[in-house]
Amino acid sequence: xxxxxxxxxxxxxxxxxxxxxxxxxxxxxxxxxVYKDTVATxxxxxxxxxxxxNTWIDTVFHEYAQPTPPHSPAHxxxxxxxxxxxxxxxxxxxxxVVERSVLPAVYPYLTSNVNRELFESxxxxxxxxxxxxxxxxxxxxxxxxxxxxxxxxxLLTIEQLRTAYITMVQSLAETDDALAWLTVQHLMRKxxxxxVATTTTTTTTTTTTTAAAAAATASPxxxxxxxxxxxxxxxxxxxxxxxxxxxxxxxxxxxxxxxxPNAFARHAVMKVVFEAIAGAGGNGGVSEIGKxxxxxxxxxxxxxxEGSGNARDGGC
Numbered sequence: 459x460x461x462x463x464x465x466x467x468x469x470x471x472x473x474x475x476x477x478x479x480x481x482x483x484x485x486x487x488x489x490x491x492v493y494k495d496t497v498a499t500x501x502x503x504x505x506x507x508x509x510x511x512n513t514w515i516d517t518v519f520h521e522y523a524q525p526t527p528p529h530s531p532a533h534x535x536x537x538x539x540x541x542x543x544x545x546x547x548x549x550x551x552x553x554x555v556v557e558r559s560v561l562p563a564v565y566p567y568l569t570s571n572v573n574r575e576l577f578e579s580x581x582x583x584x585x586x587x588x589x590x591x592x593x594x595x596x597x598x599x600x601x602x603x604x605x606x607x608x609x610x611x612x613l614l615t616i617e618q619l620r621t622a623y624i625t626m627v628q629s630l631a632e633t634d635d636a637l638a639w640l641t642v643q644h645l646m647r648k649x650x651x652x653x654v655a656t657t658t659t660t661t662t663t664t665t666t667t668t669a670a671a672a673a674a675t676a677s678p679x680x681x682x683x684x685x686x687x688x689x690x691x692x693x694x695x696x697x698x699x700x701x702x703x704x705x706x707x708x709x710x711x712x713x714x715x716x717x718x719p720n721a722f723a724r725h726a727v728m729k730v731v732f733e734a735i736a737g738a739g740g741n742g743g744v745s746e747i748g749k750x751x752x753x754x755x756x757x758x759x760x761x762x763x764e765g766s767g768n769a770r771d772g773g774c
Contacts, residue, residue: 470503472515474543478518482535501543508550514546517554534576537563541579553593555761561587561594571613584624588629599637601632603644607687611679616686623690629699635701642694642703645687645749646710647728652684653717685723688714692727695734699748708755716762724763731756 479651504511521528521539544551544560551560560583567573567580584602588595603626610619623645630638640724690712698704711731718724735752744752 466503467507467510470500471650472508473497473500474514475502475518476536478536478539478543479532481539481541483744484531493551497543501547503697505547511547511550512552512555515547515551516559519544519555519559519563522525523530523559529561534573538573538575538579541576541583545579545583545586548583548590548592555590556587557594561598569613571607579612580621581618585625588626590628590633591633595629596634596637599626599641600644602626603641607644607648610686616689617684620693622692624693624697631697631701635698635703638698638701639703639706642682642691642698642707645691645694648716649684649687649691649714652680652687654681654684681720681723685718685720685726688718688723688727689730692730692734695731695744695748695752699744699752704744704748705751708752712755715759728760728763 473496476523477493477500504514518540522533522540525531548556564580564583567576568584571577584598587598589601599658603623606614606619606622606626610616613623627638627641630641691707694707695704696710698707715724715727715731716728733743735744735749743749
């Protein structure tokens, strides 16, 4: 029995190593059924021995975790295969392996979409690190938050940004709500740094005049990006609704929505807020803990937005 298990394990490792090297061919012709079944079987066999799994993943990723990793097309296809393989195997991977070999191999491709497949696989693998609640997620969160925020819209679509950010915050909220809130604050600071179409104050101080001038000359892409970041912020109502920072998010979100002069942007954000509070949109809603307060907050906000579109900031 022991020898049979060892044989299966060795065959699994050899099979995955061969298929990793052949991935540049599969990428051209597309995966076929036998290929997918063989990879799945080999991966399943490797998962039965976490020690060997960690040793192999550590070895194959370490090659790419160097200051000057191999970057030929064949090597890049191989790395795509390894990333896609490691993603569903993240849970049994040791934290030391993830931090020493996996993440360093991934970092260079988070901010470059020259190879789109490699770019998307890298982001999927990082999200798997958060989903598996690996120790590295704590130090990774501020870095990855900036990568996501600055990656939109040149590298990421709005849907990719929304999915990645809420996945990260949801994972952090389940382990460290303070860190989850800090991660959301990165997004809030980005929104505050972007111009709005008009100014919402009637004072004539130098500061206000300067802000109004900047807003008047703001490019349409910047204004669109601001509304999209607001939508991403509204998404965070779901993961933060069961932690102590929910009320702070409500207050900040209300202030930003009230100060948003673009009617279409306000409508889009309010729709996302409603879906989060009501549990519409197929993604679940806020927790039962936050639902009562969230509903009251939303009804008041809706009345203010529909009434004048320029209500004064206030509490939740």
